[in-house]
Amino acid sequence: MKSLAKEYRSVREIVGPLLLVEGVSGVTFNEIAEIILPDGSRRRGQVLELDGDRALLQVFEGTTGLNPSQTRVRFEGRPLQLGVSPDLLGRVFDGLGGPIDGGPRPIPGEYLDINGTPINPVSRDYPSEFIETGISAIDGLNSLVRGQKLPIFSGSGLPHNRLTAQICRQSRVLGQAEKFGIVFAAMGITFEEADFFIRDFRQTGAIERSVLFINLADDPAIERIATPRMALTAAEYLAFELGMHILVILTDLTNYAEALREISAARNEVPGRRGYPSYLYTDLASIFERAGRIKERPGSITQMPILSMPEDDKTHPIPDLTGYITEGQIILSRSLHQAGIYPPVDVLPSLSRLRDKGIGPGRTREDHANLASQLFASYARGREARELAVVLGEAALSEIDQAMLRFSDAFEKEFINQGESESRAVLETLDAGWRLLAGLPRSELKRIRTEILDRFLPDPNRNA
Amino acid sequence: MENGEIIKVSGPLVEAVNMKSARMYDVVYVGRQRLVGEVIRLRLDRASIQVYEDTSGLGPGDPVFPSGGPLAVELGPGLLTSIFDGIQRPLDLIARETGSFIRRGVNLAALPRDRRWDFTPAVRPGDKVTAGDVLGTVPETELLVHKILVPPETAGEVLEIAGGSFGLDQPVGLLRTPEGQVPLKLMHTWPVRRPRPYLEKLRPEIPLVTGQRVVDTLFPVAKGGSAAIPGPFGAGKTVFLHQVAKWADSQVIVYIGCGERGNEMADVLLEFPNLKDPRSGRPLMDRTVLIANTSNMPVAAREASIYTGITIAEYYRDMGYDVALMADSTSRWAEALREISGRMEEMPGEEGYPAYLGTRLAAFYERSGRVKCLGSRSATGSLSVVGAVSPPGGDLNDPVVQMTLRAVKVFWALDDQLAYQRHFPAINWLSSYSLYLGNLEGFLGAEVAPEWPELRRWAMGILGREAELKEIIRLIGTETLSLQERLLMDTARSLREDFLHQFAFDENDAYATLQKQYLMLKTIALFHQKSEEALSEGVPLNRILGLPVREQIVRNRYVAEDNLSHFHALEKEIVTSFEALHN
Numbered sequence A: 001m002k003s004l005a006k007e008y009r010s011v012r013e014i015v016g017p018l019l020l021v022e023g024v025s026g027v028t029f030n031e032i033a034e035i036i037l038p039d040g041s042r043r044r045g046q047v048l049e050l051d052g053d054r055a056l057l058q059v060f061e062g063t064t065g066l067n068p069s070q071t072r073v074r075f076e077g078r079p080l081q082l083g084v085s086p087d088l089l090g091r092v093f094d095g096l097g098g099p100i101d102g103g104p105r106p107i108p109g110e111y112l113d114i115n116g117t118p119i120n121p122v123s124r125d126y127p128s129e130f131i132e133t134g135i136s137a138i139d140g141l142n143s144l145v146r147g148q149k150l151p152i153f154s155g156s157g158l159p160h161n162r163l164t165a166q167i168c169r170q171s172r173v174l175g176q177a178e179k180f181g182i183v184f185a186a187m188g189i190t191f192e193e194a195d196f197f198i199r200d201f202r203q204t205g206a207i208e209r210s211v212l213f214i215n216l217a218d219d220p221a222i223e224r225i226a227t228p229r230m231a232l233t234a235a236e237y238l239a240f241e242l243g244m245h246i247l248v249i250l251t252d253l254t255n256y257a258e259a260l261r262e263i264s265a266a267r268n269e270v271p272g273r274r275g276y277p278s279y280l281y282t283d284l285a286s287i288f289e290r291a292g293r294i295k296e297r298p299g300s301i302t303q304m305p306i307l308s309m310p311e312d313d314k315t316h317p318i319p320d321l322t323g324y325i326t327e328g329q330i331i332l333s334r335s336l337h338q339a340g341i342y343p344p345v346d347v348l349p350s351l352s353r354l355r356d357k358g359i360g361p362g363r364t365r366e367d368h369a370n371l372a373s374q375l376f377a378s379y380a381r382g383r384e385a386r387e388l389a390v391v392l393g394e395a396a397l398s399e400i401d402q403a404m405l406r407f408s409d410a411f412e413k414e415f416i417n418q419g420e421s422e423s424r425a426v427l428e429t430l431d432a433g434w435r436l437l438a439g440l441p442r443s444e445l446k447r448i449r450t451e452i453l454d455r456f457l458p459d460p461n462r463n464a
Numbered sequence B: 001m002e003n004g005e006i007i008k009v010s011g012p013l014v015e016a017v018n019m020k021s022a023r024m025y026d027v028v029y030v031g032r033q034r035l036v037g038e039v040i041r042l043r044l045d046r047a048s049i050q051v052y053e054d055t056s057g058l059g060p061g062d063p064v065f066p067s068g069g070p071l072a073v074e075l076g077p078g079l080l081t082s083i084f085d086g087i088q089r090p091l092d093l094i095a096r097e098t099g100s101f102i103r104r105g106v107n108l109a110a111l112p113r114d115r116r117w118d119f120t121p122a123v124r125p126g127d128k129v130t131a132g133d134v135l136g137t138v139p140e141t142e143l144l145v146h147k148i149l150v151p152p153e154t155a156g157e158v159l160e161i162a163g164g165s166f167g168l169d170q171p172v173g174l175l176r177t178p179e180g181q182v183p184l185k186l187m188h189t190w191p192v193r194r195p196r197p198y199l200e201k202l203r204p205e206i207p208l209v210t211g212q213r214v215v216d217t218l219f220p221v222a223k224g225g226s227a228a229i230p231g232p233f234g235a236g237k238t239v240f241l242h243q244v245a246k247w248a249d250s251q252v253i254v255y256i257g258c259g260e261r262g263n264e265m266a267d268v269l270l271e272f273p274n275l276k277d278p279r280s281g282r283p284l285m286d287r288t289v290l291i292a293n294t295s296n297m298p299v300a301a302r303e304a305s306i307y308t309g310i311t312i313a314e315y316y317r318d319m320g321y322d323v324a325l326m327a328d329s330t331s332r333w334a335e336a337l338r339e340i341s342g343r344m345e346e347m348p349g350e351e352g353y354p355a356y357l358g359t360r361l362a363a364f365y366e367r368s369g370r371v372k373c374l375g376s377r378s379a380t381g382s383l384s385v386v387g388a389v390s391p392p393g394g395d396l397n398d399p400v401v402q403m404t405l406r407a408v409k410v411f412w413a414l415d416d417q418l419a420y421q422r423h424f425p426a427i428n429w430l431s432s433y434s435l436y437l438g439n440l441e442g443f444l445g446a447e448v449a450p451e452w453p454e455l456r457r458w459a460m461g462i463l464g465r466e467a468e469l470k471e472i473i474r475l476i477g478t479e480t481l482s483l484q485e486r487l488l489m490d491t492a493r494s495l496r497e498d499f500l501h502q503f504a505f506d507e508n509d510a511y512a513t514l515q516k517q518y519l520m521l522k523t524i525a526l527f528h529q530k531s532e533e534a535l536s537e538g539v540p541l542n543r544i545l546g547l548p549v550r551e552q553i554v555r556n557r558y559v560a561e562d563n564l565s566h567f568h569a570l571e572k573e574i575v576t577s578f579e580a581l582h583n
């Protein structure tokens, strides 16, 4: 331990959210410093770079009002930490872990470095427990499993919050009653948005089993860099120490990435695509990889990050790099939303990479994988037919294409579309899929094994 | 040697002074925790060091200890079935030592020293041996006999050699060399950035059979060849590489997870021990070495991981084996290079990548090849390399994609539209290519069927024509198509849906032998040929397409490998179905 007292008054430079202190010694990379203002108020900074006797700090609360000659800096010799204990449950904190619900600071059992340490891939257990969300577009086609990281790619004005809240309300693992909890991290969202979730958690009682970290749009932007790490540290403690099954909601990752970009710009780094730092992938991975299951430990961390795609563009660096790290994505579509479909999930580009290990006999039903593959194929063909019909008119389509077109319309209206408080059992979802397929010629159902077709395809004569 | 002293810490890059005796690419130990690092730039007495572990807690004034040698891997029995990080630290042993989360500064030998191996000598005292000669063998796993070779750059006379049970540290014999006597051991080390020597490169002319129809039939890769599979996220790179790792007819697989997901490595670790090699019936893990430097593990070790992997692969090649290496994803390797380069404030090139990216990529792929191994036994070995590339936004103009395509001979183009329809493998048949076709036709014609090359050309012709017709349909609808063209559209669809599409997760469909691929394709061609004949004789198209035998072609994928005679029956049935049409 270093002498706690040493204070530096040698701030040389303040640029954007950064602060440069000179003449320091014994300071180490990534450690935390306390920044003391003339009025005695304190802010927190983190060491980004050390060069000789100079330390570069990012200031979480921002540098507004700081003056080089009147600011004192004290290094703490430790990384940013979160004190954890079971008392975290039911509490609301700011983006740096300070209580904002009027309650006392929970008495921590231990302090954990919010940066975490990588899970050894050898110690990971492969996620394979199906989570029933009650939403057909997810359960039927892009199923979520426990320990998965499955983001929602959305856009401004789309109902991602309603969908996420619905998932929080309805999710359950078939045939099990276990310790379930929610860790919620807000980064730069509006008060209304945060309030929507908090009310929903209150109404359902989920708040008792939740920990909330709230950084709102008018809170310091740089704090957002710490917020998801605070949340995931809490989640790791609850999941892997207390054995709870934790659903982590992080919203909105786009605001997080912008804070990172601000730091990078202030450091004069060579910018990557659209000005985001070239290490954005690695940085996001250090968040998203903190999900999963660990062998011989009971709990799990399932992540549902929400991000808004600038200009609804999936190739924008934030959704793009996220998609490269997460285990699939649920993409919301503006045109489905405008057509009045809820949830407006664009199922074709959506994906759950862990689906296949979570479904099937003994988990959902043996027809699930074949059925889903067929629904994807037929819906894709129906959408192609719809595009053709726009140019050439429906009459110009072949008979099969017309059938595909009818199928995909019905698929959107009856399968994807559902009520905001409607929870469909997964078997109900599968049966709905079969009813739709019954409208297509059997010879078109190439993705389905004969035995499965024979058993599950409803008799078309019955509909006639 | 003197210790250096840190003066700068910037993420994974550390600079130290008092490093006059350091050489480029030497390994050093950084800080009191002795974190492993590598010297990547020298300027007077100042060294830039990329550190393979998280640098939190390091600061100016901390010591840097030289190791005196370059980054090297341990080569010997025990590599197979193991999983290492990017600098060959044994992740399974680390988990046992430090638990589920990776702690820093763990120092464990890559290959366990306490394990004993049964060594059977192949030489006798008095024998003259040179580099690459087989000193003896060790049954490493039930799938592979590990040949203990005279290490490169070593030669002399065997003075002593003994059979029996040995640990890796124990000498099994003694060699007299011009430089003096050296003990012979079951392992040696080799620097990762230096390709292992061989006698000469040979023309790759045998296919690497992957069991994936779109690859083996349309865009094959040769044993000793190189291939790249670029594509946007979720298009199927990893599943495809896993398929190749599972089913390719190589004797050794080296799989590198470079900056990708932890769960994907867990998947391999949990699945491979339970999967049987289709040829030997033994667990696939028995022929597999895993390198895992996942996206949340230190960036610099990601850069090293592909060299660690390929050096291990070369080692098995040198024994005379066919080795296949998969790297997922080379883009993450390039990004690691870029991050370190940026922190050294080097002049950025395209997209911020350093100017030497292209040469590094080319040099990496150049380590693939079919070779005549060192030693007097004239063995051949091969090392095939398949790299995934993950370009931003799936854009193929990305410099990593472009530089990779200059270095490799096979391009499997993943297509997100195909992935959206869940047509897997989502490899686009129009834009992909293989430059090995000419080399391999001889083998395929002789080993599978003389008409194989022709059948392939036929299939490619149909698919190409379909694309043209689709353009026409998009403009003016199907009305104007002739009956022959409509038939062709249907055959093309059958090729796509009943042949190219392949379920990775179906027991019978995951893997197809060349024989089965050929027979499947042949039934589609036969049906097409018969249909053309029938059409020209005036049989209505819908009667042809309504033939029930088509249903069977759809189910061809599920025909088991031990039931290939089914296809002969099916061919007969096709012929008789058409005969019946005329009545």
Ligand SMILES: Nc1ncnc2c1ncn2[C@@H]1O[C@H](COP(=O)(O)OP(=O)(O)OP(=O)(O)O)[C@@H](O)[C@H]1O
Pocket: A323, A324, A325, A351, A352, A353, A354, A356, B231, B232, B233, B234, B235, B236, B237, B238, B239, B240, B260, B390, B424, B425, B426, B502, B503, B504, B505
């Ligand atoms: N051959 C296949 N058979 C069945 N499903 C497949 C196949 N290939 C891919 N998929 C499906 O597509 C998903 C995505 O594939 P994969 O993880 O290989 O993508 P990727 O290209 O590696 O993406 P990223 O670049 O993000 O890692 C898989 O999880 C699986 O659901």
Ligand SMILES: [Mg+2]
Pocket: B237, B238, B239, B260, B328
């Ligand atoms: Mg992948």
